[in-house]
Amino acid sequence: MPTSTSNQPGEGRTRRTFMKETATLSAGITAVGLGAQSAIEAQQAPYAGKVLGANDRIVVGFIGTGSQGQAHVRYQSRHAADNNIATAAVCDVYQKRLKEAQSMLKLPDSATYTDHRKLLERKDIDAVTIATVDNWHAPCSIDAMEAGKHVYCEKPMTRYLREAFEVYDTCKRTGKTFQLGSQFCSDKKYHQAAKWVKDGLAGPLVWMQASYCRNNYPRSEWTYQNDPDASPDNLDWNRWLGQAPKIPFNPDHYFSWHKYYAYNNGILGNLLPHRVTPLLMVNPVLEFPHRVVCTGTRAISTDREITDTTHLLAEFPSGLTLFVAGSTVNEKGVADTIRGHKATMNFSSSQNNVELRPERPFTDEIDPEDFSIGERVGSVPAHEKNWFDCIRSGEQPNGNIEVAVRSHAVIAMSEIAERLSMTVLFDEKTRKLTDGTGREIEPIDYDTNAPVRKPEPWV
Numbered sequence: 001m002p003t004s005t006s007n008q009p010g011e012g013r014t015r016r017t018f019m020k021e022t023a024t025l026s027a028g029i030t031a032v033g034l035g036a037q038s039a040i041e042a043q044q045a046p047y048a049g050k051v052l053g054a055n056d057r058i059v060v061g062f063i064g065t066g067s068q069g070q071a072h073v074r075y076q077s078r079h080a081a082d083n084n085i086a087t088a089a090v091c092d093v094y095q096k097r098l099k100e101a102q103s104m105l106k107l108p109d110s111a112t113y114t115d116h117r118k119l120l121e122r123k124d125i126d127a128v129t130i131a132t133v134d135n136w137h138a139p140c141s142i143d144a145m146e147a148g149k150h151v152y153c154e155k156p157m158t159r160y161l162r163e164a165f166e167v168y169d170t171c172k173r174t175g176k177t178f179q180l181g182s183q184f185c186s187d188k189k190y191h192q193a194a195k196w197v198k199d200g201l202a203g204p205l206v207w208m209q210a211s212y213c214r215n216n217y218p219r220s221e222w223t224y225q226n227d228p229d230a231s232p233d234n235l236d237w238n239r240w241l242g243q244a245p246k247i248p249f250n251p252d253h254y255f256s257w258h259k260y261y262a263y264n265n266g267i268l269g270n271l272l273p274h275r276v277t278p279l280l281m282v283n284p285v286l287e288f289p290h291r292v293v294c295t296g297t298r299a300i301s302t303d304r305e306i307t308d309t310t311h312l313l314a315e316f317p318s319g320l321t322l323f324v325a326g327s328t329v330n331e332k333g334v335a336d337t338i339r340g341h342k343a344t345m346n347f348s349s350s351q352n353n354v355e356l357r358p359e360r361p362f363t364d365e366i367d368p369e370d371f372s373i374g375e376r377v378g379s380v381p382a383h384e385k386n387w388f389d390c391i392r393s394g395e396q397p398n399g400n401i402e403v404a405v406r407s408h409a410v411i412a413m414s415e416i417a418e419r420l421s422m423t424v425l426f427d428e429k430t431r432k433l434t435d436g437t438g439r440e441i442e443p444i445d446y447d448t449n450a451p452v453r454k455p456e457p458w459v
Helices: 015-022 067-078 095-105 116-120 134-146 161-174 188-198 237-241 251-255 273-282 380-393 401-420
Strands: 058-063 085-091 127-130 150-154 178-181 205-213 291-297 309-315 321-327 337-340 343-348 353-358 369-372 424-427 432-435
Touching (some): 058 380, 067 095, 067 380, 127 134, 127 380, 161 401, 178 380, 188 273, 188 337, 188 353, 273 321, 273 401, 309 401, 401 424
Parallel strands (some): 058 085, 058 127, 150 178, 205 321
Antiparallel strands (some): 309 321, 337 343, 343 353, 353 369, 424 432
């Protein structure tokens, strides 16, 4: 069994296991394009849910009430009157966190659940906010939409790419409103940049760059103190693990799960969706990446499987290139910039503005422009409001399913490229991944470097 390095799946997890988990079609996803029907569409139609008018109150449930989940509880209860919503139920596998959320919302015991499916059985609930560990994003999102609920799901969209297409297909079939919890998509400076691009001021887009870097020394990023109150008696450990490998109760894996590949992909899924998703949203032509490469290192951190510094490079069919860097051990990133053939757009988070500057050959054709907004950058309440507004109007929210699945393709392909040291190619028509030689990426026996005779689906 290989040891844990920056290019391997991590301690106790072989490269073969990782490939089984990341194979996009091994679990029976039909090899069709996004516009075609998937195999799941042949099943019985889901519960449609209530039809909401412009003035109807939206009843919300919360699945996952840890730190981020409780932040959503606070935001939505604080703005309940403004958004015309009612917060009706909470679900979590850890009784202590469940009781904390229950107390915040002043709910009866009958409105608390440890199994999200029980919460979804309630016909009065119209929408759910999902803030679970990453490997539960897909099951909860799919179950919710099947039950007729609209979904706000924290980033990343899912743990693996195959699951993202399952969520996509379910969303398109049910017609539910899906909002990816990458709140920077509701930052107005990105929408202004999108308008400039749509109006032709930037010309064809050539190159985007961004970063999400921070340095929390002396605290180790994503290392949290274990709660001594937690035990198998009040925390449903097997349910929390879900589809992750079954291991004995381990408080460090529960409270500091961001450090382990079984539950997430580190910087790529936890930080970089906040850059990748809004940048892709600026492009009026939504594209899947054609080719992705990615590097990752642990330059400083020694207490984790995930890397502490990563750089991804994605190429799109139009010729656009996206470069994004992330680090948890150095806070100096690169300037967020979109380069077009005719003009360049420079973003500032500290000033919350974006400027358009014409390229030298086009200074007579295009005037410089500046846009600044005083609102807080990356506002979760603004992103939640956008979701509620779109549930009522039927419009697509800022972090909609189309931009979400394309953003996640960048993230998921980057993880494979980083951990397995390969170039990853994607074919939108077949939804297949291949390596740089054209061979389809599938479960591989890395002991013999030969294809597995009977690939086991990731379940």
